[in-house]
Amino acid sequence: MGKKVTEALQKLKHHGYKYTDKREDMLEFFGNYDGYRTASDVQEFMKERYDGISFDTIYRNLHLFHDLGILEATELNGEKHFRMKCDTSKHHHHLICKECGKTREIELCPMEYIEKELKGFRIDDHKFEIYGVCYDCQST
CATH class of the missing domain: 1.10.10.10 (Winged helix-like DNA-binding domain superfamily/Winged helix DNA-binding domain)
Incomplete structure (x- = not known):
């Protein structure tokens, strides 16, 4: 186990x-x-x-x-x-393959840019995911 x-x-x-x-x-x-x-x-x-x-x-x-x-x-x-659930304590997001579901961590967070545009709006949480097809699935 x-x-x-x-x-x-x-x-x-x-x-x-x-x-x-x-x-x-x-x-x-x-x-x-x-x-x-x-x-x-x-x-x-x-x-x-x-x-x-x-x-x-x-x-x-x-x-x-x-x-x-x-x-x-x-x-x-x-x-x-x-x-x-990821066992990392550092903030990150995911790149997700739409075919097989495998993920890869993305350490870049777009929130610092978005928060500048949303003055006066309280953001409680966020989730950022990018969807595509991984290299392995593209090859089959």
Whole structure:
């Protein structure tokens, strides 16, 4: 079990949620992939071990993981995608492949320019993502 998965399971326990094999396996799925995945991807992975696992169970757990800050979420092609939350404490954004969901960190933040244009507007948070097709997906 990887460090991120162990920390995620500890966070679940800290917030009063039960440890289950299904939750561990879902977290392992994300811990072994560096990119965004859909609930359908998770269900495909899980159905080999948990025959008849419901889409609702998967989706509820994905949203729980997101609410607890274990997973990040974005929308690609009209569908919610999830990935393991970055373990870096430095501020950054992402370049995301629309084909495979892999991500790359971008350390540049456009907010310093945008804030100058929005005088008098209180910004509480922001998220900056660039979508495209990675080199590997372009080659296939």
